[in-house]
Amino acid sequence: MKLVARTRRAVDKAGKKIFPDHWSFLLGEIAMVSLFILFATGIVLAFFYDASGERTTYHGAYEPMHGVDMSRAYQSVLRLSFDVPAGLLLRQVHHWTALVFVGAIVVHAVRIFFTGAYRRPRRLNYLIGLTLLVVSISNGFLGVALPDDLLSGTGAQIGYAIALSVPVLGAGIAGVLFGGEFPSEEMVHRFWLIHVFAIPMLIVALFSLHMLLVWRQTHTQYPTDGPADEVVGSRLLPHHAIKTAALLLSMAAVLVGMGALLQINPVWEHGPFEAAAATVPAGPDWYLMFVEGGLRILPALHLELGPVEVPSPFVAGIVVPALVFGTLAAWPFVEERLTGDRGVHHLLERPRDRPGRTAFGVAGLSFLAVLTLAANHDYLGGVLGVDVMTMTVAFRIVLLVAPALLGVVAWRVARDLAEADPAPDRQGVGHEEAR
Amino acid sequence: MPRGLRLAFCVVVAAGLAWFHERPVSAQPGDPGRHPAGEHLYRRDCASCHGPAGEGTYRGVPLTDVGEASAHFYLSTGRMPIDDPYDEIRRRDPAYGEAEIGALVEFVGSLGSGPPVPDVADDGDVAAGGSLYRLHCAQCHGSTGVGVALAAGVTAPSVLHSTPTQVAEALIVGPGAMPVFTPAVLGDDETRAVVAYVDALQSGLDRGGHAMARSGRMDETLAAWGVGVLVMLVLARTIARRR
Structure with missing residues (x-):
């Protein structure tokens, strides 16, 4: 009885926790709900998936594939799609949710960046969130490769080439990750173990820490009319919990709707992976298009530094992503140095209040957007009636010009807006310390 | 067209017609079987580039040995005729009706020794065709058959609008940048299998909602x-x- 009473007291106390109401604070929750749906659908998919590269001959319900030689992994995905009731629906919901999941993390991160929510004392939590993004992208890549179809096999092959391009360590990394020289029968098994065990455990651990820190440090908020040290919003129980439940249910409805109505990744058309075959238009899921775009348009730079060789995929495959995420990770620390502001901040800023940060963010986003578009330059070339080589040159120019141009535009717009509507002066550090 | 040329053209056509009046098409067995309507259309719409006897000019390739398969492919997909030799050769609505295309095809076939219009039975092995399609075709036309732009201004068109006959013809003819698939690469059964698979792609391998x-x-x-x-x-x- 003592335990029950104690639990009740703890729940009561937790339920009184206040969360600010602004809609943009639900962006992270969209990612969280997507994660729940990924777990739920993923567990069912795992019942039917056979993580084996062993060869077999197909004799299932999908007639256009009868008698075709394929891996057991691909066979099990066909079985899941055509023989298991609602199997295809679950697979499609899982894939759509994965795309939305990473999208929600990105939108959430954009909100964090442009409002300065990463400043002290939340720098650690910002880094945890960034790690979650990188880890989620990696898991998306592994998950897409699991059906062992022709399209994703081409992607895995590119991943293998990127791993190989790491100087000195390349062959070792590629060998361990891909289970030997590509294409290896071991690959899907290793990918599967990482996709369903290693990374999900890491995500759960990091996500729990992420939430714990939000809880302990309280959520940031926009300046309110009340005292600066007071969090204004709704209580966790019942108000905020009801919102989260509503989000969960409505998102599940939308994602199941997408899975039911929109075809995604028709692996039975792409066919089983074969080293001699290829398909077009080819590309990774959207969150890795910036890497693919770099591979397509950046000049091939093959270096030989004495005995050490640096093959060309290294720049687009390793250096660019490392620069992107490295810069993002370093940003809170760089900004402190640049502005000299080492204070604790619980109140958010508007993008216009910090034109320099806003310009930097817009430039970075446009850089990534150009690379993402460049990953489709053959398809876009076809639509525009422009030769692929011309598209490559055009994208190189746009990659240099667009970030600078849009950065300057963002800076001027932010400055003009701030002049018209100055920030409230309750952003003072002293006030906020009280919290 | 300059006046002189027009006159010369009329003379040629008139001469051709006159010649045909003397020698009806179905005359003797063993005759190449020149179709008067076909020759008339050819002289009117094709000869200015491909030459009066299909020998080719600087404006158009020779048609002497392309055969009926090629003629039927280009005409029935609307790729020919084009107004200007520099026009893009792409799928359009056919310029002629079925009878006219038949007549032209027969005439072009009679110009030399090329492959005939293939007779495609619809009993190909779809599964085998799928494997062959992914090995030989998907790298340009895509596993879903949608096609993309390739390098150097070359485009692999969608195969989703082609009839079985056109698919078989494309394999024999190798239009544009497409390679010719000789019987050593794709035999009869294999050609029929590829044709059957493309047909299956068109008539619905789609599952799981809108593609x-x-x-x-x-x-x-x-x-x-x-x-x-x-x-x-x-x-x-x-x-x-x-x-």
């Missing part, structure tokens, strides 16, 4: 953001609204 534009990741990206993420943002705004 969108079939451009794979590009469509999926647009839908993930344009439908998925966007609706989530609207949901967030709606749910967060305070009363």
